[in-house]
Amino acid sequence: MTGRHEAAGHRGAGRGAGSDHEGAGHGAGGDHDAGTVPAAGDDARGDWTRRIARRSDERGATGGIPDLPPPAGLTAVAGVGHVRLSWSPVPDAVGYLVHRAPLRDGRPAGPFAPVDHQGGDVLAVPDTWYVDTTGEPGRPYAYAVAAVPEVTVTGALGDPVVAAAPPAADGPPPTVDVRVDAAAPGTPLHRPWQPMIGSERLSQLLCADTTGGREIGAELLAALRRVRAEVGVEAVRAHAILHDDLGVYREVDGRPVHDFTGVDRVYDLLLSAGLRPVVEIGFMPRDLARDPERTVFAYRGVISPPKDWDRWAELVRALVAHLLDRYGEAVLGWDFEVWNEANLEVFWAGTREEWMRLYEVTARAVKDVDDRIAVGGPSSAAAGWVDALLEHAARTGAPVDFVSTHTYGSPPLDLRPTLRRLGFPHARLLWTEWGVTPTHFHPVNDGASAATFLLGGMRSAAGRVDALSYWVASDHFEELGRPPRLLHGGFGLITVGGIAKPRYHALRMLARLGDTELPVRSCGDGADGLVQAWASRHADGGLAVLVWASTLDQSKRDGDPALARRVRLSVAGGPGGGVTVTRLDREHGDVTTLAGRLGVGDWPTDGQWDALRAADTLPAEPVEPDVAGGVATVELLVPQPGVVLVEFAPPGPTG
Incomplete structure (x- = not known):
């Protein structure tokens, strides 16, 4: 053919084909505590639905x-x-x-x-x-x-x-044999989840309103602190740092006035959590916009090109200079990203040529302040405009320190050939948004199948991307309106109320892997595909092996018994310490299952909140492996979707 x-x-x-897409039959948002859809959220959703496919x-x-x-x-x-x-x-x-x-x-x-x-x-x-x-x-x-x-x-x-x-399936689940050599030299284990996580716009950190009876700003900050402490995430990428809710730009008597007080407040909070910002430069301040009525989201981020390109460049230079003055040379380690998903009409009211100009003017303005600061893009939906930006940069000399883009529903594409082909082999690759679905209010976001999707994507991306940023940390997220209920299919890894969803548990499991990746050999019905494994060794000799059963097929998000497997994990030359098993599946750590059993309505009662905390942790259970000939074997039943983390304690002291 x-x-x-x-x-x-x-x-x-x-x-x-981009991110943050339309609702999937769920409410677009809710008045806090009431479960009704506010006018702003309803208008935003209608506009979104009309324009997102263009x-x-x-x-x-x-x-x-x-x-x-x-x-x-x-x-x-x-x-x-x-x-x-x-x-x-x-x-x-x-x-x-x-x-x-x-x-x-x-x-x-x-x-x-x-x-x-x-x-x-x-x-x-x-x-x-x-x-x-x-x-x-x-x-x-x-x-x-x-x-x-x-x-x-x-x-x-x-x-x-x-x-x-x-x-x-007409009998017991087939068996997959997974073999690990604990004494192998191994290779450094790459952690693409660690450099970055996504978040709602950071002005929400200042919000004292409540959703579900929970204060928005305080819980958003708590979620960000948690991903830093438990997962080791280093930076946060969010939209709209130049939005008017932070008051960065206005014109008085026709003259520009810059005020970065609001930016300082949110960045101070973020840095207090041990995180640094990824500075997404956008959206357009209303007073600087060519068409201030062209907006996106319930909070009306302005998507217009600037009316004055020189004033836009002055604003960018002033912002970067201010950040350097306030935070010092630490800013040299921050990434500055130009705009968000301009290849979708809903995010950019200009032409592609105008966005290329925006990129070049913005990137040069950043470098005017300090050439050592990293700047990149195109921050595009569905891996679009990557070739176009690099061709533009090669032709004009516009700086590109990193390439950023987004995809959902599949592992991220391998853009290294593109970088080599177009003459940017040393540019970093940052997937600044990625997730199981681009759709707001989609039930797949809340359950266990999204956890196995996350593991498969991170395993695929390890070693070929510099960051794979899951979108987003918390369900305190209101692009199309505030959450109308606890389990509303929100993008967040952590619910309103601070309960971990299965995707967050998957990140915590990844964080428990050691620094040395060990080779894995698998065979049997479902090996190296339906069943995947990631094995590692810690510096103290302890082992951590993740095994999961998954499929990209979202029609199986509630599980399919035909895809369950019995896994026989054999570890040769293990450390000989105790062995524990931690499970994540629909019966372990899935807040949707527990909420269903508790009969939770839109929002939990006080007693139900307490009971839901049982889904917030994953207990490790001791097991006795079969040991013969220096090989320890653990038998596991892994449902689909399902994850098992098997940990071998380091050897005890001798002498």
Whole structure:
């Protein structure tokens, strides 16, 4: 099969391919404590729904995009409840798009279409394997895969491969053997979750209003302190530092007045929590906007280009100089990012050319203050405009210290080939937004399947990105209105009221991995795909091994018994100390399960708040491994979705 076609991403169900997207049948927000939708939130949601699917500019990159061949070596192996595909890598590919067609008489019957795992965003994946759980048990399919050189372009499909029909589950779960050599030298374990986390705009730290009876600013700060203390997160990226609610810019008698008092207040709070800001430079102050009525979100962030480019540059220089004066050379370690998702019309009222000008003017203004400060972009939706920005920078000399972009619903694409191809091999890669869904108020955000999604994405990104920033820390988040109830499908890792969701537990589990990654060998039905493992060793000799069962297929977010597996974890040369198991699944650490059993309504009663705290921690339980011939074996039943952290204590003192 030959030819190239558009859309490595999926544009379906009336949505755009970026972040923070429309509601999914849930209320767009609520008057605090009342569960009603405020007028501002309702208006914002309607505007969002009308405009989110429209791009600022549909064009891809302007230069030569490589015409990539399809991947070679495609195989498709059916297992209980799934088909695992694998293929050989294609140089210069940023990802791969899996296609499927029904069969008739052993041949494809109808066109191949991308497998839609319902992530709601880019469907291409960066790895050379894919697990399809969207098919019907007992029905065979034909598969083909294309390489993706740039997110708006998909290469030619390769020759199709027919997979045997995945059998239905009719017995005990299949067994996957996972083997770890504790004495292996290993390699440094990369932690893409640690550099950065997302947050609601930081002016909310100053908000004394309540949602669900909880003070917004105090709980948002508590959530940020918690991710710093328990996960080791180092920086926070948030929108709207130049929004008028912080009063940074106004014009008096036609002359600009800068006031960074509000910025100081929120950054002082953030730094007091041990976190530094990622300074997203936007939105536009109303008095500086060419069209101040063009806004986004319930809080009406202005998305217009400036009416005066010189005054915009002066504002950026003044901000950066002020931060250096107030916080000293620590600011040299901060990242300054230009705007947010200008490739979506809902976030940018100008043209692509005007945004490229905005980027260049802003980046040069930052560097005017101190050339050592890192600046980058395009901070785009769905990996868009990356090629275009780098081509612009190569042509004009505009500085790009890092490339930032966003995707949801799949692991982040591998943009290293793009950086090499366009002459920026040393630029850092920052995925400044990433998550299980781009959709506001989506139930997948609250349950255990999002935790296994997070683990798979972090495992995929380790070693090839500099930061993978989950969007966002807290459910105190009001882009389309304040939360109408406790479990409303909010983006937050932590609920209103401070209860950890399963995604937050997954981050805490990742934080318990050691600094040395150990090799893992797996075999059996579901190995290296449906079941994944990440093994590590601590400096004191203790071991931590994460094992999880997951699928990108969001139709399985409530679990599928056919995808459960029995895992036999064997560790050779282990430290010989005690062994504990920590579980995360729908029965362990899932606040949605517990809330359902308690009969929680929109907001918990005082007694229910107390009871919900049982979901806020994950207890570790001691187990006795079978030990023979220097190999310790632990048998685990891992449901889908489900995670198990197995920890081997370091050896005790000798002598």
